[in-house]
Amino acid sequence: MEPVHDILSPDTQKGGQVQPEVSKNVVIMGVVSFFTDVASEMVYPILPIFLTATLGAPMTIVGLMEGLAASALNMLKIVSGWLSDKYQKRKIIVVVGYSISALAKLVVAMSSGWHTAMFGKVLDRTGKGARSSPRDALIADSTLAGHRGRAFGLHRAIDNAGAIIGPLLAIYLLFFLHIEIRSIFYIAFIPALIGVICLILFVKDIHTKPVNHTVFRFKLTDLSPSFKVFLAISIVFALGNSADAFMILKAKDMGMPIELILVLYALLNLTHSLSSYPAGIVSDKIGPKKVLLIGFLLFALAYILFGSITAPFFLWLLFPLFGFYRGLTEGVSVAYVSNLVKEEHTATAIGFYQTMIGFAVLLASLIAGVMWESLGSAAPFLFGGSMAIIASLLFIILEKKINHISLFAKTPNP
Numbered sequence: 317m318e319p320v321h322d323i324l325s326p327d328t329q330k331g332g333q334v335q336p337e338v339s340k341n342v343v344i345m346g347v348v349s350f351f352t353d354v355a356s357e358m359v360y361p362i363l364p365i366f367l368t369a370t371l372g373a374p375m376t377i378v379g380l381m382e383g384l385a386a387s388a389l390n391m392l393k394i395v396s397g398w399l400s401d402k403y404q405k406r407k408i409i410v411v412v413g414y415s416i417s418a419l420a421k422l423v424v425a426m427s428s429g430w431h432t433a434m435f436g437k438v439l440d441r442t443g444k445g446a447r448s449s450p451r452d453a454l455i456a457d458s459t460l461a462g463h464r465g466r467a468f469g470l471h472r473a474i475d476n477a478g479a480i481i482g483p484l485l486a487i488y489l490l491f492f493l494h495i496e497i498r499s500i501f502y503i504a505f506i507p508a509l510i511g512v513i514c515l516i517l518f519v520k521d522i523h524t525k526p527v528n529h530t531v532f533r534f535k536l537t538d539l540s541p542s543f544k545v546f547l548a549i550s551i552v553f554a555l556g557n558s559a560d561a562f563m564i565l566k567a568k569d570m571g572m573p574i575e576l577i578l579v580l581y582a583l584l585n586l587t588h589s590l591s592s593y594p595a596g597i598v599s600d601k602i603g604p605k606k607v608l609l610i611g612f613l614l615f616a617l618a619y620i621l622f623g624s625i626t627a628p629f630f631l632w633l634l635f636p637l638f639g640f641y642r643g644l645t646e647g648v649s650v651a652y653v654s655n656l657v658k659e660e661h662t663a664t665a666i667g668f669y670q671t672m673i674g675f676a677v678l679l680a681s682l683i684a685g686v687m688w689e690s691l692g693s694a695a696p697f698l699f700g701g702s703m704a705i706i707a708s709l710l711f712i713i714l715e716k717k718i719n720h721i722s723l724f725a726k727t728p729n730p
Contacts (some may be wrong), residue, residue, distance in 0.1 A: 341458040342467045345451060345517045346474030351511030352414060353475055355421060356440070357482025357585070361564070361578055362490070363424070363437065366497045373430035381434045383439040385441035390674035392445030397667025400450035401660060407521045410454065413447025414515055414537040416440075418508035425501035448670060453663030456654040457522040462600060463652055465607075468647035469596020476589035476643075478507075487575055539665060541654040547669055549710050550649070553612060554676035554692040556619070558596050558684035558696055563622065563638070569693055570585025570628045580635045591643025596651065604652040611644030616704035623697030 367373040367381070396413070400406045416439060423436035450469070459467040488494045489503065560581075567577050599607040618638045621630065650666060655666040685694030 347474035348511040350478035351507040353478030355508035371430040379653040389445040394667035397449030397663035400663040405453040406450040418445030421505040448720040449667035464651035465596035465599035468651040469593040472592035472647040479585035554709035556700030559681040584639040586633040587639030614641040620701035623694035
């Protein structure tokens, strides 16, 4: 990763003001996401164990919890995006979202039954859904159109550094300090709170135009054809992209102990973090379509191999390979979407895109579960790899219908 002083070096002048390639806002929001991910990834792998072993929840409740949490996450992304576009107030919604997720850790920690713990999980995803679209729109507002790939890449890189530390910290607390599971949720509240404080103190709203509450209108017909084509391709891809739980279950099915599974998950997040910023820089130089296409093909390779391997050794190669796929696509796709829509629709479009993809992934997980039960553990991975290949072919065929930079791409304030 480039040194911070290089990342913030002047690049473009507008109105007599020097604009950095990646602004202070982007860096600070990365720090906020870092602390939040430390907290979230500390508890994500152990919450199902806490629910079933400590609180006595049946497996059906675990499935219901995941479904409700995913629904809350998906629905709120478009609602929060629409609100932030309408009122041109991104920061306050982002603060509320991060605060809700932080408080959710305490709700789970203090729960005496699975009902309360499930509410805490849904509350956490509600916070994530509320903050995601306005946060990504604020990153876009804070960055010139030609530098959004590296801005989103840097944010995801810092974010996923927290996702590396979180599981490793959970391993240390559980297996070396022998701290009970419930106490992990209390401890997780601390980094989550630090993230909220950093957000309140150091991040600023960027107003790209005068606020006029009576002007804002949004219809699906307002979204550009380029955006709709890319969304359709992304949905095809997402229908094969089941939840991470299936990779974890695959590792468990192959005899991996829980502590090594946590290490594998941290390794995935490590390669995700290391590749996100370079992928953003490359996408700014050669165009996001090529980077996304490589990412789709990496996913296809990883999933087909997940469905084919028989020796646990290969998991040490496939988990980091999957992390590289994420690094190539996660930040680049959002940066790409922000360049395909009008300025006043940025957060709404990002929210709509993420909502549709979220529901497709939820459906993909249901399909994967049915395939796993009826056809064996290899089936969902082979299906996912096939869908990724189909999406890649569609991307190549329809490539001319998607503009590299939309005519609506904005030139934001520094």
